[in-house]
Amino acid sequence: MKTALGNLDFADATTLSEALTLLASEPDRVPLAGCTDVYVGLNFGHIEKKRFVNIWSLSELRGISENADFLRIGALTTYTEMIESPIIAKFLPMMRDCARLIGGCQVQNRGTVGGNIANGSPAGDTLPILAVAEAMIIAQSLSGTRKIPFLSFYAGYRKTVLLPGELIVAIEIPKPPGAQWFRKVGTRAANAISKVVIAGLRGETVRLAFGSVGPTVIRARRTEAVLSSGGTIAQARDALAHDIHPIDDLRSTSRYRMQVAENLLSAFWDSTTPNQS
Numbered sequence: 001m002k003t004a005l006g007n008l009d010f011a012d013a014t015t016l017s018e019a020l021t022l023l024a025s026e027p028d029r030v031p032l033a034g035c036t037d038v039y040v041g042l043n044f045g046h047i048e049k050k051r052f053v054n055i056w057s058l059s060e061l062r063g064i065s066e067n068a069d070f071l072r073i074g075a076l077t078t079y080t081e082m083i084e085s086p087i088i089a090k091f092l093p094m095m096r097d098c099a100r101l102i103g104g105c106q107v108q109n110r111g112t113v114g115g116n117i118a119n120g121s122p123a124g125d126t127l128p129i130l131a132v133a134e135a136m137i138i139a140q141s142l143s144g145t146r147k148i149p150f151l152s153f154y155a156g157y158r159k160t161v162l163l164p165g166e167l168i169v170a171i172e173i174p175k176p177p178g179a180q181w182f183r184k185v186g187t188r189a190a191n192a193i194s195k196v197v198i199a200g201l202r203g204e205t206v207r208l209a210f211g212s213v214g215p216t217v218i219r220a221r222r223t224e225a226v227l228s229s230g231g232t233i234a235q236a237r238d239a240l241a242h243d244i245h246p247i248d249d250l251r252s253t254s255r256y257r258m259q260v261a262e263n264l265l266s267a268f269w270d271s272t273t274p275n276q277s
C-alpha cells in the first residue's frame with residue numbers, strides 16, 4: 001500500500017444533508033461510495049487527497065424505481081442490486097448484462113453506478129449504456145439540484161462537469177426504445193478491464209456508444225447515421241473509423257482495438273437483426 005491509511009482523515013455522513021454540508025464547508029473532502037476505485041488509487045499512490053467523506057450510508061442515494069417514462073437509479077446502487085432488480089431486467093437488460101461482467105462478486109457488492117460515472121474512466125463499463133440511453137445525471141449540492149445530460153457530463157479524460165460540493169444523487173434514464181445490446185472484450189471473461197466495450201440500441205433509429213477507445217465514452221454518430229438510414233454494415237464499419245480513434249496503451253494496441261470494435265459492431269447488427277426465416 002503506497003498511501004499510509006493512518007494519515008487519512010475519514011468523516012462519516014449519515015444523511016444527504018449532512019454530506020452536502022460537509023462537502024460545502026470542507027471542499028477538499030472526496031466522497032467515498034463503495035471505495036473500489038478509491039482504494040485502488042490509494043494502493044498505487046495515485047490519490048493525493050487526504051480527506052474523505054463516507055457516503056455509503058445515505059439511504060437517499062439508494063433504490064431503483066420507474067414511472068411511465070423513466071427509470072431512476074440511485075447513485076449508490078450496486079452492481080448486485082442491478083443484477084437482482086426486476087425493473088432493470090425488464091427495462092434495461094443491457095445494464096444487468098453489464099453488471100454481471102463487472103469485477104467479481106466482491107466488487108459487484110460494493111461498486112456503485114455513481115462511482116463508475118464519477119470516476120470517469122474511459123473503460124467504465126456502464127458508461128456506453130448511459131450514453132445510448134441518453135441518461136440524465138441528477139447532481140445535488142447545498143445550492144440545489146441540477147440535471148446534467150450524460151452526453152455533456154465529461155469535459156475530458158477523467159474530467160467531469162461536477163462542481164465542488166456536488167454529489168451525484170441519481171441517474172434518470174428514459175425507457176430505451178428498441179433492442180438493447182452490451183458486450184465487453186477484456187483479457188479474460190471476468191475480472192478484466194475492458195479493452196473495448198460497446199452498448200447499442202436498435203429501434204427506429206440506431207444508437208451506439210463505445211468505451212476504452214478514446215479519452216471519454218464516445219457516441220458513434222456517423223456509424224449510427226449510416227445504419228439508421230439503411231446503409232450496409234460494411235459502410236457502417238467504414239464510418240466507425242471516423243467515429244473512434246483508439247490509442248496504444250499498456251492494455252492493447254490501437255489496431256487491435258479498432259478491429260475488435262468493428263467486429264463488435266457487426267455482432268451487434270447480426271444479433272439485433274430479426275430472424276428472416
Ligand SMILES: Cc1cc2nc3c(=O)[nH]c(=O)nc-3n(C[C@H](O)[C@H](O)[C@H](O)COP(=O)(O)OP(=O)(O)OC[C@H]3O[C@@H](n4cnc5c(N)ncnc54)[C@H](O)[C@@H]3O)c2cc1C
Pocket residue numbers: 030031032033034035036037038039040075076101102103104107110111112113114115116117118119123124125126166167168169191192193194
Ligand atoms: C478488482 C476490481 C475489478 C473491477 N472491475 C471493473 C469492471 O469490470 N468494470 C468497470 O467499469 N469497473 C471495474 N472496477 C472499477 C470500480 O469497481 C467501478 O468503477 C465502481 O463502479 C466504482 O464505484 P465505487 O462506489 O466503488 O466508487 P468509489 O471508489 O467509492 O469512488 C470512485 C470515484 O467516484 C467518486 N464518487 C463516488 N460516488 C460519488 C457520488 N455519488 N457523487 C460524486 N462522486 C462520487 C469518488 O469521489 C471517487 O472519485 C473494478 C475495480 C476493482 C477493484
